[in-house]
Amino acid sequence: MTSSAIDVHGLCKSYGGRVVLDDVDLSVAAGTVTALLGPNGAGKTTTVHILSTLVRPDGGTAFVNGCDVLRDHDGVRAAIGVTGQFSAVDGLLTGEENLQLMARLRHLGAKRSKARVTELLEQFDLVEAARKPLATYSGGMRRRLDLAMTLVQAPSVIFLDEPTSGLDPRSRHTVWDIVRDLVAQGTTVLLTTQQLAEADELADRIAVLDGGRIVAEGTPDELKRLVPGGHIRLRLPDSAALDAASRLFGESARDEAGLALTVPGDGTVGALRGILDRLDAAGVEVDDLSIHTPDLDDVFFALTGTKDRPGRVDTKGTES
Known part of the structure; x- marks a missing residue:
């Protein structure tokens, strides 16, 4: 598929006198992974919050799966799944109970809920731990459970906000494999990360966000070629x-x-x-x-954190 699952034009957001997003344009093709790469405070999480209808922008337009994030909250929420920076699991419940709760909130019905929970426990390798308290779960297990809860209703678009933050290398690679499987099945993923290796491994395209603006965009290889x-x-x-x-x-x-x-x-x-x-x-x-050849570390340092930022750089090395 080549149609856009996410379309953003002129997105703006300020808090008080601080500009967080400044005229952001972004397009994410259906069935692909786009990574938002940038330092702390660049506007990555705010972008995800706007696209998931949690925050209202000050200006611009945004469509997710064809639904206007300003006028069709229900349509957007029905199409998306969101995994935030911190696992949104209930520590008083077991893994299975967390999934059952999410299934009920999604109104799947008793029979469908049971089947879906069983399927997700198997898919995320949580069968043995399904009825154990979350206190016994490692960070990687909690993150896998969090992702499984996001997928209870099989969303077509998923927002992953720094999904592997704090995970050990083995758990990080497990999450990467899960994301690859989702995309292979046609899911669209918008990923925010500060992990340069993560963007390089997973993303079809990368948008570099700095100071609330997209300063460069392209495939990982195209961005690397921008840097001498x-x-x-x-x-x-x-x-x-x-x-x-x-x-x-x-x-x-x-x-x-x-x-x-x-x-x-x-x-x-x-x-x-x-x-x-x-x-x-x-x-x-x-x-x-x-x-x-330069790697994404070189791209990151070359394009972010400068006081006097150039215009947006396309992958042919010209400014716009």
């Missing part, structure tokens, strides 16, 4: 080959001890082919090469 610093490292067999390669690439950096040459490049196939063609034409042998 990519290079190709060539390891040569001897000093003569290193000298010859250095003469070919004037902007390169030499590593005498390692018999290596660092050549600036964006890591694309075209850039690599151009370098290899020049080496072949000059008869220079290369023992090994490696491609180094």
Whole structure:
């Protein structure tokens, strides 16, 4: 599917004199994951609260699954599931009872509720812990239960607000696998995170939010190419080959001890082919090469936290 499940235009929100969202535009294609990436206070959670009808914007429009978040609260709420930064589970109930409570709140009916609870306990690997008190649950188990509660009515759009915050690496990867399975089944996910690896692993597209504005948007690879610093490292067999390669690439950096040459490049196939063609034409042998491209850490530091922010950068590197 390529239609938009989430459409946001000119979204604005202020609290007192502080601008939280400043003319935000965002589109999320159905059946995909879009990550909102940004530092604390960037406006990520406020965006989720507006889209889930918990907060009213000061300006702009927003549609979720075709429903206006300002005029059709019931339509939006029927289509979405929300998992916040902290697990919204009842510590006095068992895991099974939490799911049963959510099923009743969703008016699934006794027969359907029982079947759905059983299905979710199996899907989230909580069968053995289903009737145990939540005091015995680990953080990862609580988060899986929280996600299961979000999915009781099989929403078509899910908002995940920093879903793996505080989890250990194994639990984090378990949550990632669950999200991938949901998307494979056609669910749309809007994910907010400060975990750069999480955005890289899960997101089809990333919108970088800083100071209430989207400052860049694109696929993870497109965003990485916005940041300079990519290079190709060539390891040569001897000093003569290193000298010859250095003469070919004037902007390169030499590593005498390692018999290596660092050549600036964006890591694309075209850039690599151009370098290899020049080496072949000059008869220079290369023992090994490696491609180094900027990661999302570089993107994050380059695009956020600056006092004088540029205009929004598209994935072709131009400002708008």
